[in-house]
Amino acid sequence: MALLSKKDTNLITDPLADNNPITIQVLGICSALAITAELKASLVMAISVMFVLGAGNVVISLMRNIIPSKIRIIVQLIVVATLVIIVDQVLKAYAYELSKTLAVFVGLIITNCIIMGRFEAFALANGPWRSFLDGIGNSLGYGVILVIVGFFRELLGSGTLFGFPVLGDPIMKTGLYATGYENNGFMIIPPAALIVVGIIIWVQRSRNPALVEEN
Amino acid sequence: MAQKTDSNVYTVVFAAVMVVVVGSILAFLASALRPNIKENERFEKQQNILYAMGVNENGDDAGSVNFIPTDVVEDEFASYIKEQLVIQGDKITEDNEAYLIDLKKQLANIKKGEPYKLPVFLGEKDGKKFYIIPMYGKGLWDAIWGFIALDDTMTVQGVYFDHKGETPGLGANIKMRYFMDDFKGETILNGTQYAGIAVAKGNNDPLNNTKDDNEVDALAGATITGNGVSAMISETVKLYKPYLETIRAK
Numbered sequence: 001m002a003l004l005s006k007k008d009t010n011l012i013t014d015p016l017a018d019n020n021p022i023t024i025q026v027l028g029i030c031s032a033l034a035i036t037a038e039l040k041a042s043l044v045m046a047i048s049v050m051f052v053l054g055a056g057n058v059v060i061s062l063m064r065n066i067i068p069s070k071i072r073i074i075v076q077l078i079v080v081a082t083l084v085i086i087v088d089q090v091l092k093a094y095a096y097e098l099s100k101t102l103a104v105f106v107g108l109i110i111t112n113c114i115i116m117g118r119f120e121a122f123a124l125a126n127g128p129w130r131s132f133l134d135g136i137g138n139s140l141g142y143g144v145i146l147v148i149v150g151f152f153r154e155l156l157g158s159g160t161l162f163g164f165p166v167l168g169d170p171i172m173k174t175g176l177y178a179t180g181y182e183n184n185g186f187m188i189i190p191p192a193a194l195i196v197v198g199i200i201i202w203v204q205r206s207r208n209p210a211l212v213e214e215n
Numbered sequence: 216m217a218q219k220t221d222s223n224v225y226t227v228v229f230a231a232v233m234v235v236v237v238g239s240i241l242a243f244l245a246s247a248l249r250p251n252i253k254e255n256e257r258f259e260k261q262q263n264i265l266y267a268m269g270v271n272e273n274g275d276d277a278g279s280v281n282f283i284p285t286d287v288v289e290d291e292f293a294s295y296i297k298e299q300l301v302i303q304g305d306k307i308t309e310d311n312e313a314y315l316i317d318l319k320k321q322l323a324n325i326k327k328g329e330p331y332k333l334p335v336f337l338g339e340k341d342g343k344k345f346y347i348i349p350m351y352g353k354g355l356w357d358a359i360w361g362f363i364a365l366d367d368t369m370t371v372q373g374v375y376f377d378h379k380g381e382t383p384g385l386g387a388n389i390k391m392r393y394f395m396d397d398f399k400g401e402t403i404l405n406g407t408q409y410a411g412i413a414v415a416k417g418n419n420d421p422l423n424n425t426k427d428d429n430e431v432d433a434l435a436g437a438t439i440t441g442n443g444v445s446a447m448i449s450e451t452v453k454l455y456k457p458y459l460e461t462i463r464a465k
Contacts, residue, residue, distance in 0.1 A: 037384030037436065044383075068226040075233065082237050089244055093251035096259065096285075104380050104387055154384075157435075171421050188385065188436035 004133070011133040015141030018211065021114045022145040023201045028114035032146055033193040035108065039162050042150030046143025048105050050136060051087070053115050056080050057135035060123035067124070076119040081110050114142055149196045157187030258285045260314050261292040267362035267375045268338040268345040270295050273392065280392050296347075298337040302458055303330065310334075318351040318360070325454075335458060338364070345372055346462060348455055352447025355439040356380040359389065359447060365403065367462050371412070374398040376444065386440030397423045397431040403448070405429050409456050411449030414441035 004012075021027045028049075035041045059079050060067075067075050088106050091099035109115070118138050123131040154160055159167035159177075168175015170183055186192050205211045219225060262282035265271065270291060272281035283291050299313035313334040324331040338345035344367065351360045357379035364372040376389040388394055401412050415430040416438070423431055433441045452459070 035383045037382075041383035041387075066220065066229070068220045068229050070221070070226050071230055074230075078233060078237055082241065085241060086244060089248050089252070092255065093248035096255040104378075104383050107380060185435050 008130065008133055011130060012137040012140065015134075015137040016144060017141075017204075018208065020141045020145065020204075021117070021138050022142060022197065023204055024211065025114075025117065027117045028112050028142050029197070031108045031112050032142075032149060032197060033190040035105070036146055036149040036193050036196075037153050037157065037188050039147065039150040039154045042146040043143075044101065045105055045108065046139065046146050048102060048109055049112060049114065049142055050139035052080060052083055052109050053118060053135040053139045054132055055135075056083055056115060057118060057123040057131040058128045059083070060119045061126060061128040061131035064124050064126075072124065073116070073120070076116055077110075080115050080119075084110050114138060145197065145200060148200060149193050152196050153187045153192055156184050157192070159183050255285075257315070258288050261288045263375045263377065264314060264336055264338075264347055264362055265292060265295060267347050267364040267373045268295065268340060269364070269373045270338075270340060280390065280395075295338050295340060296336050297339050300335045300337065302333040302335060302455075307458075318349050319358070322351060333455065333458070335455070346459075348451060350447045350451040352443050352450060354378055354381045354389075354443040355386050355437075356382070359440070359443050361447070363398075363448065363451070365459070369402055369404045369409075369459065369463060371398050371401045371403065378440070381437070381440050385434070386437040388434050388437065389440055389444055394431075394434060400426045401429065401431060402427055403429070403452050409452045409459070411445065411452045413445040413449075415445075416441075 015021055019025065022029065022032055031045060031049075035045050056076075056079055060076060063075070063079075084106055088099065088102070091102065118135060122134045126134070151161070154162075155166070159165060159170055165175075167181070168177045170177050220229075262271075262285070265283055265288070266280070271283060274281070282288070296314075299310055301308050301310045301313050301316070314336065316332055316334045318334075321331040321333065334349060336347040338347055345364045346366070347362050347364045349360070349362055351358065353359060359376065359378040359381065361374060361376035363374045366372055374395050376395060378387060378389060381387040381389065398412060403409060403411055410429045413430050414433045416433040418425075418428065418430045418432060420428070420430070421432050
């Protein structure tokens with residue numbers, strides 16, 4: 001890409017694989033467990049986090065030289081909470097339907113530790129453009145895992161994708177269900193997400209042994 | 216070398232300035248957007264009430280929830296809702312703004328033993344009468360609320376549920392059509408007792424063919440939200456029982 005230097009490109013691509021926020025940095029696990037029962041919710045959360053993390057990283061980066069180190073965590077928290085509330089209020093006034101859909105995500109975004117983690121680890125030490133890229137990259141990496149987990153949980157737990165039945169009708173016993181297949185109710189509940197994330201971590205580390213921590 | 220940003224004075228001043236700046240931004244935004252938000256909330260309430268009595272733009276397929284569009288909802292509301300009543304003790308009065316009564320406050324008043332108002336909406340569609348009652352309760356994380364439309368035999372004609380912060384994909388599905396549609400045709404009566412309708416796991420009736428069991432099929436992974444819905448309906452029925460007795464077809 002001519003638009004971005006190699007170093008900048010890495011800011012986007014690294015979090016997608018070898019420095020993934022969920023599987024490597026182990027950030028944002030709580031929301032990955034909570035909202036991945038459906039693919040649609042996963043996608044909405046991923047896009048919301050991308051917006052907040054991109055914008056928040058820029059704001060923190062611009063303020064990085066004036067933030068007192070003693071209260072930097074509080075400052076970061078205020079920045080992210082303010083951003084989220086502003087978006088929430090504007091949507092409520094001008095796109096009410098959309099704001100209803102997003103309302104349940106507001107609390108989850110503010111408390112998402114990926115956001116605080118990237119503020120702390122990257123934006124406080126880098127310029128706005130690179131911080132922006134880092135924010136986009138990390139939220140993409142977060143989103144990829146969310147979508148993978150959401151895909152398997154919705155498919156195996158409800159037999160649907162984006163709410164559309166893809167395996168047949170479980171009650172009328174059509175499609176795959178005619179052969180005696182049943183939805184796995186366990187996939188609906190949050191512990192299933194932990195197992196799916198665990199499997200992703202396992203697959204990723206067995207493909208790339210350099211990622212395995214020594215202890 | 217200590218940086219200037221490390222000093223206590225700087226830290227305190229920074230914190231103070233930050234609070235003032237952020238506070239003014241949010242306060243300005245909140246007051247600037249308030250009229251719009253209030254308007255949207257008013258339309259939403261009208262849409263919800265109409266939705267419960269079956270005035271909506273849902274297609275025949277069991278798809279998504281479609282309200283009357285906001286630009287016509289006010290006129291539709293005025294034409295379908297014939298009367299808005301407020302119940303205060305034994306007294307029933309008419310009030311055209313009854314739909315704006317905040318049920319949460321009224322329920323708090325009941326707890327404190329103070330006088331309270333209960334709104335009821337009388338709708339009419341194709342010559343059929345609907346009694347629409349607001350509900351308010353709590354789910355797993357936060358408030359849940361809704362409307363239930365009854366006819367004079369205490370049979371449910373439609374419901375609408377909403378929530379503040381139930382888990383997406385699980386408890387949040389109480390506002391999905393496949394859940395709300397299950398309530399249609401159920402009765403809140405068990406014999407002559409006011410029983411409400413329970414969200415039941417393992418009622419062996421996933422298609423909801425049995426309409427007189429006071430039960431609908433629960434949502435997987437949303438036990439506490441489902442229990443919240445059951446409790447909300449039974450509390451509401453209890454609260455409105457004296458009024459329901461007066462309209463019930465004998």
